[in-house]
Amino acid sequence: MDVSFVKEVLESIGTVEVSDYKQKVSANNFYTLTQKHAEENFFPGSTQKKDFLSSLYKSIQLSLSGKKNKSYFSLSQAVSKALTGKHILFALNDSRAQEAFSIGGWSSALIDNRVNESGVYNDYVAINEANLGVNKANFSVKRRVYHDVLIDDGDAVAASLEIIYDNDGKSDYKNYLRAIVPFGAVLKDIKLDGKRQEISPAVTNPGIYEKSGFIPPQGLEVEDYEQYDKRVFGFLVNVPKGKKRIVTITYTLPKAQFKNGKLDYSMSYFKQPGTEEYPFTLNLKFPSGVAIVSTQGRREEDRVVYSDRISSDFTFLSSFARR
Template sequence: MKKVIILIGAGMLMLLGVGGSCGVSGVKILKGMAENRPGEFGRWQGVFRWCARGLPFVDNLPEWVGDKTYIVLLQNNTELRPTGGFMGSYIRARFKDGGLVDWTAQDIYEPDGKLAGHVEPPYPVQEAFRQGWWRLRDSNWDPDFASAAATVAWFLEQGGEEKIDGVMAINLELVNSILKILGPVEVVTYGETVTDKNLYNLAQSYAEVDWKPGSTQKRDFLGAVGTAVWERMKNIRPGQAVKLAGLVKAQLDKKQILVWIGEEKLQAEIREWGWDGGLGNYYGDYLYIVETNLGANKANCCINRELRHEVEIGDGELRERIEVEWQNDNPFENPRPPYFWGGDYIDYVRVVVPREARVVSVSVSGEKLRPQTQGDFARPSSLRQERSEEVWVEEERERVRIIGFWVVVPARERVAAEVKYELPGDEFADMYRVLVKRQPGIEKFAYRLTVNGIVRREGEVMKDERIEAGME
């Protein structure tokens, strides 16, 4: 692992244009961290900070790797959740005085089962699973990663983890991309050859076939895979290290890797680089579709979506219509382990728009939903037993309005949802501007923007995109 950290870190420095004595000092720091040699870190970090000012994490480097404990969430984006995917496992990384002193993998159900007391669940979680409580496994609920990560950290600490200073989320797709670079990896203890094509099915098979309470099958298998990957990476070639570094940088920029730090000064740096996974409505109009798979399956292996966005501007007002259409290509309604884990797509959808928006209507499959009433939520969430598919709910935050409702897409079918709303439009008299966000865990989606009857953008959205359209 030491060589891996050094080589990938060196590759990142190359990608960021750090060479010469700066590059040498950076590699020395990485080596000191990986080998837990505080003296080496202390000797070179001053030089590196001086000559690499302005690069990520450099100015506050000693604080990043002082006495800190970080959690890396390993999310399965074939079961889509707001921050990317279902949290099946995590890694605990502990630093002290610039050195990495601990790196341990753990199953999410280990601390999940130790939570004492009752935590009231978000109502869709209760309506989906009807268990009467909120647990760690479903705690990455908020579409704003900073809020979700802080909640995850709290649940982990309640489950016995020491104080957590930061949380990073990565998805299964990143692990698959790493395997594409490395090639097949032999997991000798299980007699398996793991590739980017079969990792998911193997992990699910060992996790859920003959599973029983207290089982460590998934943890043991993923731990064995992790060990095998690290062993393989000990012999990584410099060219592969550069590819891995490029992959990590690209995933950060695409917000497929998200980072939250509890200390505000350090979190501000994450926000500045756009790696915080925040809602971030600071740019004209705004549109973010957030999906949550609450079907206890891996249906997102086989889900495609199209977003059609129509805007009419006139008389100082924006009238907007969005339509999202999902295609569920899962062949069966329910999982058929050990070879198939998908099924019907039971999706709680949140449409995030500017706070000033006034919702006109919400429809699913042509059926108009009704807005929530006070009576709809008179009972505690933990007592709810049925999905309220006929209702849409509304939440107002500092800069955004969140519209939530259920969408169920049966296997082999297509289903569309429509939301209409209005916005003040004076600022768009000459130029329409919109930020269209792409949810972590989704690689891409088809998008078409029509402004006053003219198609202004059509194609795939692969990362958050700012779009401008002049008025004609």
């Protein structure tokens, strides 16, 4: 479980007194206090955040066991919301039981059970971030995601993924970003704040980059590899404190195959565990001579637009037919 779940619990049970620290913790000040204990006098290997959270967990347990008028309904809602939003995950030794939790979306596994068949176009989007800085800058970072898809009759599908980061914190956000897209995707270019980057294959062998005199390649080092029948593009993105950064990844996908003049577009979005909800917009453009049969998005002249806030995994569907 992560700190977002703890905040939900605090909203359900109210303020808790952490006697070890002589502090009252509520849903309103929880993040501030956690970050304070994590960053003050920090050094690599320090356990101050862990120690504070351990004391808080004990205080929450005492509060739950001591309260006579507990709201179990409110608490169960917090647990349900945390499960759906991946703020609680399960890792089990029993592979069959673990598979069941993974299918239910209660693990970090990249599960995609959709069937590949003619007349169905399966798109996939997942964003995975790792904070490489010795700080908790990720607490202060907000993001917006835009996914553009152009289905061109008979040609490869053009796609882009744009992530806009806003860092309101006091520390830089040193983020290793992995964009996970369908198998067969081919990376075309990457832009940072609108500037096209010179892409170099990432050097990932420690035996090479740890050697004395190693000179990193010029440009943006990008990992480009297959994983779980998906394509992964990984690279470092630094978002300075108090700044905004726009990351745009452009790539092509295999062409769409209509069957009997019909095509079903299915996009599966995988939400990274531990992230707060954020805005997402899909802009799906289709060729002339094609009509929308049904869609979960907003119909426009030559496209479908879908906007929502990402709080869990979801699948978007849209069906087309030739006129």
